[in-house]
Amino acid sequence: KQEVTQIPAALSVPEGENLVLNCSFTDSAIYNLQWFRQDPGKGLTSLLLIQSSQREQTSGRLNASLDKSSGRSTLYIAASQPGDSATYLCAVSGSTGNQFYFGTGTSLTVIP
Amino acid sequence: DTAVSQTPKYLVTQMGNDKSIKCEQNLGHDTMYWYKQDSKKFLKIMFSYNNKELIINETVPNRFSPKSPDKAHLNLHINSLELGDSAVYFCASSGGTAEAFFGQGTRLTVV
Numbered sequence: 001k002q003e004v005t006q007i008p009a010a011l012s013v014p015e016g017e018n019l020v021l022n023c024s025f026t027d028s029a030i031y032n033l034q035w036f037r038q039d040p041g042k043g044l045t046s047l048l049l050i051q052s053s054q055r056e057q058t059s060g061r062l063n064a065s066l067d068k069s070s071g072r073s074t075l076y077i078a079a080s081q082p083g084d085s086a087t088y089l090c091a092v093s094g095s096t097g098n099q100f101y102f103g104t105g106t107s108l109t110v111i112p
Numbered sequence: 113d114t115a116v117s118q119t120p121k122y123l124v125t126q127m128g129n130d131k132s133i134k135c136e137q138n139l140g141h142d143t144m145y146w147y148k149q150d151s152k153k154f155l156k157i158m159f160s161y162n163n164k165e166l167i168i169n170e171t172v173p174n175r176f177s178p179k180s181p182d183k184a185h186l187n188l189h190i191n192s193l194e195l196g197d198s199a200v201y202f203c204a205s206s207g208g209t210a211e212a213f214f215g216q217g218t219r220l221t222v223v
Contacts, residue, residue, distance in 0.1 A: 032209070032211070041219075042217070043215055044202070046213060089155070091155075097210030098143060098162065098168060098210075099145075099157055099160055100147075100157065100204075101157075102154065102155040102156070104153070104154055105154075
């Protein structure tokens with residue numbers, strides 16, 4: 001069964017710093033990988049989707065990479081801002097794309 | 113225009129009651145899901161429907177019964193609520209690219 005791990009569990013950085021969040025998964029037979037952001041008491045907002053055939057995706061200050069063979073993905077956030085403070089979740093979908101397995105999340109705090 | 117909407121947002125009820133949570137998506141997706149987020153914020157799938165057909169039912173007590181009247185709606189009915197059912201329940205949908213879109217969640221508190 002797919003297991004998804006995110007490291008670190010919590011991260012606190014000063015504003016302006018570049019940072020990397022890590023996600024690892026045990027079964028490389030995935031359909032895609034998706035990064036989400038969750039603000040306290042809110043739903044999940046999709047940040048980036050990487051299909052299994054892709055290596056990376058970029059959106060603004062965010063860049064996500066995928067190394068399917070090693071079961072790893074990273075989310076790079078450039079020039080962090082206080083508004084980036086949230087929990088970041090990584091999810092991989094099974095080979096049929098009909099189920100998403102979530103990591104435990106990284107709680108990010110950006111200090112002004 | 114909300115893509116995935118679920119109601120109610122908050123639900124407080126007594127043990128033993130029966131309650132329903134409704135979900136609707138206007139994205140034209142074929143697949144809909146229910147996820148449960150526990151007190152440690154971990155998200156776990158409960159059910160997955162594709163074109164109104166149940167395709168995934170993860171070891172969920174049979175007190176939980178999903179119903180999909182059409183592919184835009186997936187409702188969750190819970191019988192005989194227990195304290196341990198307290199959690200945030202998320203509805204989601206996905207289409208051809210399998211990109212998931214989530215609703216805002218329903219915070220269920222059983223007292």
